[in-house]
Amino acid sequence: MMRFSRSIAVAAGIAAAFTFAGSPARAAEERAAAPLRVLNFKDGDTIAYPVPLLRGAIDAEAVAPLRVVNTSSDRPTRDLPALVHEGKFKALTELVPGPNRLLLRAGAHELALTLDFRPQANPRVVRVFYLTDSGGDTTYQTTIDGDPRDFAAKLDTAFKLFQCFTAETLNDAGMGRATFNLEFTADGRVDVHVHKGERTAEAYYALEDGAWWSCMYEEIRRALPHAAAKNVAIAAYTRFDPATRRVRGHTALGGGDFALFGGGSIFTWPSNLADVFRAFGDARPVDGDRVHDDSAGRGTFWGLAATTMGAALHETGHTLDLPHSRDPFDIMSRGFDHFNRFFTFVEPPPRDGGRPRAIDPAEAARFAPHNATALRAHRWLALENRAFRDADGPRIAYSEEPEGLRVSAPNGLRFLGIDAGGDTADHRAFWDGDAPKEFFLPAAEILGGASSNAHFRVTDSEGLMAAANWASLSPARDFVRAWRFSPTTHQWNATDAFLPLDAAALSAIETAAAARPLQTSRASFVDFAQALPERTNSVAAYAFRIVRSDRARKVKILAGSDDALRVWLNGALVINALALRPADPDQDSALVELAAGENRLLVEVSQADGGWGLYLRIEDERGRKLALADDGMLRPLERRRGGAGRR
The missing domain is CATH 2.60.40 (Immunoglobulin-like)
Structure with missing residues (x-):
């Protein structure tokens, strides 16, 4: 049996700091002399979430296991083990509403700390859903013999950790201990809503990720509407199929008011707060022939728990309007693989070998400063029931x-x-x-x-x-902003295919558009909804330009669209992008041959719903920008000169 360091095998802990009496110098001396010292809280601190992570220092003489006892609580989490490593400790504790008198005990050494838990009054909440199919089966896939499949306990623990992680990493970034609110039952557990689906598991498996997300969003909206909720749903019916080696009913999608995540890995998640440090040190190998191994190549229970819990919080972050991040340890990047590191000191080796790794705090998961700042301003992290202005x-x-x-x-x-x-x-x-x-x-x-x-x-x-x-x-002059819009539009209901158009149909569309006046967009993005306001959903529409060139030449067409895009030059299809997407410049490109004289440029933008429009610009072979004048002539883009006195 492989052995790991005492920080993984032994539960020991973090002591909450308290205010010392007397002068600052005297207080510093007493803190330095105390065998247990909390570094991230002081006595009497008030917080708005029930599970804080206490971080502190412990002297070498305090060799007994460290525990945290909440003498104000009679819940099962009253007495919890802590984690100790090389003179430092971390400990989780669960608070009850009001003042909580905590005792940190390591043998004969004891430290008292009072934390005042004042539950959030923010009516905006993150709600937790557990999804079954129409049969109502709540069991999840597991490789653990006798697994009680206690999904509610696992989700209760996970979301309390998510709430704690958010508060502590924001505080580390200088934003204070702001975090989102959760729904709780009378006994302090996260209220997990079990949603019995309207379809069978097989019917859900048949859906593409985006369609499944939309389906569950609508089901929850109908079944349990809440105008001030971000809903995070974990699917019970996620299953790895050993025969095909495919995982069914799994995704990781979040945005707007809803996040959807497959539940095929929650058998590795801790079932209670006393189990957290053990779960993040569990080096048992994942049997990839029986379950989906989503452990970022580490192949262990701890790696699977870290990645999938971190990914669930990542998708929750998307519902709070956070994009992806370039910080490699941000929870909004692949930093979610390292969610475990925030709560531990040492990482066990992956399945393929190696040695336990001491964790550099700079390489633990976090909300990076830009996301911490964005969250601090978010209404869902307001803590109190604030009357916001909407004007x-x-x-x-x-x-x-x-x-x-x-x-x-x-x-x-x-x-x-x-x-x-x-x-x-x-x-x-x-x-x-x-x-x-x-x-x-x-x-x-x-x-x-x-x-x-x-x-x-x-x-x-x-x-x-x-x-x-x-x-x-910006009215960037290199973008083609003036277009003739065809009066011809087509219904576009089947978003998995383009509409069939033959040469005669294309010619008719071009002829009709050529007779229409130029419409010029002020900005680089050409908004089809403004140009064609009579119909803005499930529709394909067309814009046309004559492009005049003084010679035969190669040019590059660069375009982006919301949603799908086709571009024809002189009747030949040159760009073909079937997608439901927001528009960005230069999503697609094609190197094309212009004939000397007139060339016909036709674009089709197919719209499902939401935003609808086009970016398009033209470059020469060497990447120099070209401008398309209203008369159709294609010319090199002239640089603007700065005003007098500018440097």
């Missing part, structure tokens, strides 16, 4: 002179996120002092001057948000 939300605009981004926030600006490629690349925080009502960001400071790919998110002091792409704001 005068923030506005984002393009400034031409000087060029840059201008944000107007009558309620005061708290957060500006700058994203690229779906990830947060930069941010600005406004928590020190008064929140500005106006803010200007020069174009040169946006992604190092590469502003054309930037997406912006802002949140004000009232939790109101706004978002925009640079390309949708």
Whole structure:
């Protein structure tokens, strides 16, 4: 049997700091002399969530196992083991509403700490759902003999840890212990809603991920509506099929008000707070012939628990409007693989061997500063029942002179996120002092001057948000903004296929469009919903331009669309992107041959629902930008000259 360090095998703990009497120097001396010292709380602190993680120091002479006893509680979590490693400790404890007198005990050594738990009054909650199919079977797949399949206990423990993790990592980032609210039963357990599905498991398996997400979103909305809830659902019927080696009923999708996650790994999750340190040190191998091994290659129970619990919190983060992150240890990146590290000191080796690894705190999962700042401004982390204003939300605009981004926030600006490629690349925080009502960001400071790919998110002091792409704001001259829209549109209900169009149909669409006037978009994004307001859902529509070239030449067409896109040049299909997606510039491209003289450029943008439109621009073979004039001539883009006195 492989042995691991005492920090994994032995439960020992973290002591909560208390205020020492006397002078600061005297207090420091007493703290240094105390065999148990808490470093992240002080006596009398008030918190708004029930399970804090206590972090502290313990002298070598305190060799007995460390435990935390909540003398104010009569719950099963009254007495919990802690984790000790090389003079440091971590401990979880569960609080009851009101003052809680905690005793940290290691042999003859004892430390008293009082924490005041005042449950959140925020009416906005994260709700937890456990999904069964129409048969109502709540059992999950497992390889553990005699597994009680206590799904409610596992979800209770997991979401209390998620709440704790959020509060502590925000506090570490200087944002205070803000976290989301959960629904609790009278005895302090997370209220897990068991939703009996409207379909069989086989029917759910037949759905693509996005369709399954939409289906469950609608089922929950109908069954248990709640206007102020973010709903996170775990599926009971996720199953790994050994014959095909495919996992069915599994996804990880979050956004808007709903996150959906497969439950095929929850057999590795802890069932109670006393089980947390054991679960994150459980080196049993995952049997990949019986269950889905989603452990990021580590092949162990602890790795599977870490990745899948972290991923569930990651998807919850998407419901709180967080994008992906470039910080490798952010929970909103693959940092979710390291969720365990926040609660432990040593990581066991993966299944294929190696030695236990002492964890560098800088390599533990966290909400990185940009996401901590964004969350702190979010209404779901308000803690109290605050009467938010819904008026005068923030506005984002393009400034031409000087060029840059201008944000107007009558309620005061708290957060500006700058994203690229779906990830947060930069941010600005406004928590020190008064929140500005106006803010200007020069174009040169946006992604190092590469502003054309930037997406912006802002949140004000009232939790109101706004978002925009640079390309949708700026009248970039290289984008084709003037189009002739065909009066011909087609119904597009089957989003898994394009509509069939033959050469005669394409010619008729082009002829009809050519007779229409040019419509020019102010911004780079051409909004089809504005151009064709009479019909904006389940429709395919067409825009047309004549492109005149002084010679035969190769050019590159770059385009992006919301939703699906086809582009024809002189009747030949050159771009074909069947997708349900938001639009970004340059999602698709094609190198094409222009004939000397007139060329016919036709685009089709097929729309399911929501946003609808197009980005399109043209470059020469060497990547130099070309402008399409209203007369159809394609010319090199002339650089603008700066105004007098500019440097």
